[in-house]
Amino acid sequence: MSKRLTGATGTSLIGGTEARSSRSLPVLLIPIGVVGAALAPVPLWIGDSRVLMGVAVLGLAFACYAIGFNVIFGSTGQLFLCVGALAGIGGYGAAILADTVGLPITASILVATLAATFTGGLLSFIAVRRSLGVIFTGIVTLIFTLSFDALLLGLSDLTGGDTGRLIDSGAGTFLRDQIPPYYLMLALVLVFLLIHGLLRRSHIGWAFRALRDDEVAAELAGIDVARYRVYGALIGAAMLGLAGSTYAFTEGRLSPTTYGFGQVDVVVLVMLAFGGIGTLFGPIVGAVTFTIVDEILIEFGQLRQVAYGILIIVLFLRMPRGVIPTVASLWRRVRGLEGSEDSETTDSATGNLEVVSAESHSAE
Amino acid sequence: MLEVTGFSAGYQGNDVVHEVAFRVDPGEAVMIIGSNGAGKTTLFRAMCGLLSSSSGKVLFGGDDITGLPAERIARLGMRFVSAERHLFPRMTVQENLLLGAYPGRPDPETMSVVLELFPRLAERLRQHVGTMSGGEQQMLAVGRALMSKPQLLVLDEPSTGLAPLLAQATYEALGVLRQRGLTVLVAEQQVPLAMAFSDRGYVLENGFIRLQGTTEELAANPGIRSAYLGVT
């Protein structure tokens, strides 16, 4: 009974476990619909403020980024520290295509998204070909991020360098209004959730779980681990590119800090660690929480980085699976539904972190 | 000198060695024999602090050393030469030997005793360990352990991977050391070698001590003779 609730993917409040994959679509659509319904009325409350709406739109963009990263890291255990850079390929790519090359906006977004997808897939392909472990994958993708940043600064004619550039395309359309971008990004969020949810229920999702739980066993069972890793990277990178490029047009201006490591990757990591890596709604919980918290703490300016630092330490020491799963399993334990299964390692991403938490506690 | 009682140890909650008890008195040569997988390595590793035990006690020189980490036990006068030897590959023979005396200062007299015992090492003092043969590495492992002038030398299958002549030579060197007063505990799969060397022995099978006695007693035991000595 408890196995079915926890599943092999680590605790997830709502979402795919082996037993549920045969259930029909509504089980997936209902919670997504709830999320949509919960987030839809936000403009009613803050729609007057351009600043706050901007924050909200950015928050939804981060939710998209977090879902994309969740697919790459949470599903296939690849530590891609290039979330911002992939979104940036989407954003800067689409902006340059639309303004400088003159493509229509939709086409620009499409091409830029494809570029990001290809890059993500390429990085993953290289990583699996060279059997890079988690650490080296992280280092290589970090190198990519830093190179992308240097490239943005270097090609200042195209990119506007340090100060960034304005995006002319889309000016005067609904994209730059106060409220429509919010619903545009919200639509993306819901679509991404749906894709991720369907993915988890599909045979691809089953392969993801298998390769996370035990890579060697998965290989022996005939799963081409390399191929599924690249699939995961392709899908996640596509999400990142699409979100990055769409966001660019709603924002109207870009600079290296829009997609920088410290501004995007770190934040997404914290959001996901908080909400729950590998869970379906973890990214939403994390993104909403931190958008609100960040806004509340806005007066503290630079000091917020201190808060993030403390948070990273606390999160990865105490709650490596994220707040939601930890609270959920505590709740289940209180109700007597689980034994000591919480310390079982699940996927390689959270698995490593679980080892961390379990072992650091066993010695206390 | 060494007394082990009720000792159980294993990996991740599963015991491989169960309630083992044995003793080694000063000046003795004691063997623990058993086939592959009997648990000899697990027993020694747990006893010497590389692995945690689940129950039992280890007394060395009257002091309770159960559960102490390997580095502490090494400083108390019990030196372990493991089957994998764990030498320092990119360091020279000389450096490996000098480190054997840690934390004390390397005693030149001890060094010359060791080199006298293993002349091949003296020839290769400046050579890097990684380039040496298995036999030479084994000699170095024993030599390194001796540099600290231990009271008890514990060896796990010293004949592993060695040609018969070399294994023989190793035991001969141990024999010389015995005559000079060293107490030795050895785990061995190659029973005849161990028997020629030891005074007493214990037989470990599937993690349990099944038999014990003097070498003569064990050699005369029909079960031992058929299982380990190939006599029918």
Place this chain on the structure above:
Amino acid sequence: MIANILDGIVLGLQFGLLATGLTLVYGLGGVLNLAYGQMAVTSAMMVAFAMDAGIPALPAVGIGLLAGGLLGLFLDQTILRPVYRLHDEPRVLLSLLLTLGVSFIVDGFLIWRYPLKALTLHIGGGAVEILGVPMRRGSLVASAITLITFVALFLFFQRTTLGRAVRSVIEDEEGARLVGIYPDRMLRLILVLSGVLAALVAITRSMVTPVNTTSGLSITVFALIVTVVGGLGNVAGALLAGIILGIVSVVAADLIGSYISLIILLGAAAVTILIRPAGLLGVKE
């Protein structure tokens, strides 16, 4: 060109010493310290504060070096405690994440409180000619100090018992334990040493160009690049990689541009990981 190469060597020596601290900690303890740059910057700031308070340069530098060592000790005693209970990959991962958190805390605080603070050590005197190129005294003094430090490190590791003991833990931790060496004490020593080295590099760097509170991240990045190219855990590799990359960096920046120079360095690290992960002088496992 010769000027570029000489400048490159000056920079490269610093790269090498910087990477030495990071690579030793990884090679011995399996810990990736992403707060390394912040250790360097904080130590440099201590020197700056001391000098502001009127303390003469030399004692102020001593304070900085002490601060670096203490920071290393602090990491060992606090943040890294939970990391030590793990081994291999989970250990590296957790150390990476926790030290990343520390780097944010330090950066956030320093940049918030002292956004414009910088350390600059002026070495008086005119330029000195080396191979026909006028070199600033600051660069020469910095390089001399760095070279002396390397020699001292070499003597320590090769000639002293303690240095040998440290090397043995890097070689084979279990073997070291079997001869009575305490790996955790050695790691503590190396962490303190890495802190001192970080401080030393920041201080000598300030003789060439100002070191300010925002430099933390780039210091860590450069240290990481050189460490990876030189081979994780390999001090000689760090020195060699440092000098090569230093020269490449200066030459590329002069010929092409500073952004491309950085990309080349990053590319070198990426190529190393992909083609020869053990690094220039690393041992293939």
